[in-house]
Amino acid sequence: MSEAKIRVRDFVSDPVTPKEIIGRFWDKVYYMIDIDEIVYDLISDYDIAMDEQKIEGWYMEEDTDEKDSLRDQVLTQMGCEFH
Structure with a gap:
């Protein structure tokens, strides 16, 4: 497993956050x-429910869609914005 390097610094003036x-x-x-x-x-x-309710824009193969937008929002709220 790759371990992130801990940068060398004065931990008194630049503490771990x-x-x-x-x-x-x-x-x-x-x-x-x-x-x-x-x-x-x-x-x-949720795909089946969206299909049953005929929700437009939930999934579009070639374009950004509601699923992609929701994924981005969830990852951002989780603090995982680097995907």
Whole structure:
């Protein structure tokens, strides 16, 4: 497993921050699993319902669609904006 390098610095004047730990957390998680694929699979569970209700724009093969937009929103809210 790839370990992120911890930069050398004066930890008294430049302490470790929650943002730094969260970033390292997501680096490690993203290395271990495909978060984007899991989120997209969860969203795809709604495909049948969207088809039944004839929701326009839910899925378009060649274009950005509602599923893609929802995936981006979910990943952003999860703090996983680097997909």
